[in-house]
Amino acid sequence: MTTKPRLLVTAADLAPQALELLAGFEVVYAGKTPSEEDIVALCARHDPAAIIVRYSKVGAAAMDAAPSLKVISKHGSGTDTIDKVAAKARGIEVRAAVGANAAAVAEQALALLLACAKSIPQLNERMHAGHWDKATHKSVELGGRTVGMIGLGAIGIRFARMAYAMGMRVIAYDPYAKDWPEFVDRVDLGTIWQEADAISLHCPLTAENQKLIDAAALARCKRGVIVVNTARGGLIDEAALLAAVKSGRVLAAGLDSFAIEPMTAGHPFHGQPGFILSPHIGGVTSDAYVNMGVAAARNVLDVVAVPA
Template sequence: MSKQPVFLVTGGDLAAQALALLQDHEVVYAGKTPSEDDIVALCRQHDPVAIIVRYSQVGAAAMDAAPSLKVISKHGSGTDTIDKVAAAARGIRVVAAVGANAAAVAEQALALLLACAKSVVPLNTRMRAGHWDKATHKSVELEGRTVGVVGLGAIGLRFARMADAMGMRVLGFDPYAKELPAHVERVDLDTLWRASDAISLHCPLTADNARLVNARTLAVCKPGVILVNTARGGLVDEAALLEAVRSGQVSAAGLDSFAVEPMTAPHPFHGEARIVLSPHIGGVTADAYVKMGVAAARNALSVLQGDLR
């Protein structure tokens, strides 16, 4: 009996519904926290026809170690951990589960925005220490405020819809978005920085927009702006953001992604009560886990079967 073609998963598991689609393949797991060298070694050992990317980088070395590799499928929407130039040069397709985690990430962005505006974390800490700040604390009311949304794909548009439902004015920037819903006002980035009371990042990380949020852009924002990032940590100059929070130019920040992950302790953000942190779990829900796994498996199979061009 011939050996089944291999799917390599750069993680420790895959949803049962996704595995059911791969019953004609052998599925090999790289473990919960694989390094790039681990991926290369597994490619050399198993010569997969497809890689489903959950964690770690997949670069040219891994591709060269797997001569049978035809497709690299992202378990999610962001493909910045895959060397797309190297893949294109080798005729390997790169596909993503676009929209599969849109609800989960947009909800996380809204949760972080609300946590910042309503001081949820510091008030919880104060109450547990015995304080009752009703007479002295005033939170931010978001109705009537302006939110700038950078990136208007599936996640950004879903977040924009939530913000509109709360009575916020929504400004949007995305050079690739075509038709936008009536509740999103298309603006250039300079207008977005200057006019927004809160800014939420939902764009992919590219060589062109690395450190998009930096000392210069933060300086032109409204004093007391709120920043939310559930996209990629590399979009933000972390040192500049820390300085802006300390000075009050940024009143609060809600961050789900970071320049270096996992974040190691101690980190400068740890001492800032007005920075709300979560460990890049915006897309990590039970529902999104299934949606992303199924989409990643289907996308890869479609390429292998010649249906996705």
């Protein structure tokens, strides 16, 4: 009798469509909120040939605990929670579900941009409290204004199309982009800071771009700029952003990702006017759940041969 290879999912579930593809594996779940230590322990107990990463981090200790491990497949596009240097040193493939959640995240970025420009959460709260602010409130019109994008991958391109369709001028910085739409102007970072009325982040987090938006960058931005981040929280110096919002340098910040997640009680952004927050759910839709699961499963099958 042939023993099925084991696959560890760092979550409590996976889309049924993905599980159909993975029928040749014995699937082990780590639970809803696994810690990095939990992942190491499960690797030591089950010695998986593959890991599908949804939550928590996978580092060198987990890899060393699973000598059969051949591939770590991200349930999404960002692989910063996987120690890629350690994986490469051990001959372990790291794959991402590139583009699987692009539509979902791009829509979240647009929603946050619009919510910031139109003060939708604040006006909703005021309306429910019985106020009618028509005579005193003015929102920002985005048509004709410039959105500066950092990152022009699958998510970025979708967001750029939507912003352009609203009549915005779209400029972008991405030294690695392979496809460059004709309606997007290629610029350097300095131009982003100086000319953008709104800045939207769509790049991976690396050692080189940590705290890319810091006090110095914000000081170069237009007064009243809007900042949107649906990428990774580490791209922003949160203390500098807080100061910029308080001073009015930044009109509003729409954030779906944060330096430390989950955000805990007492975070400086809590209750602070000018911040519209969501709990890193840009890619969490029913469609994206299936798309990311299927893509992650296919990436596993590209590396691990399953007995017939």
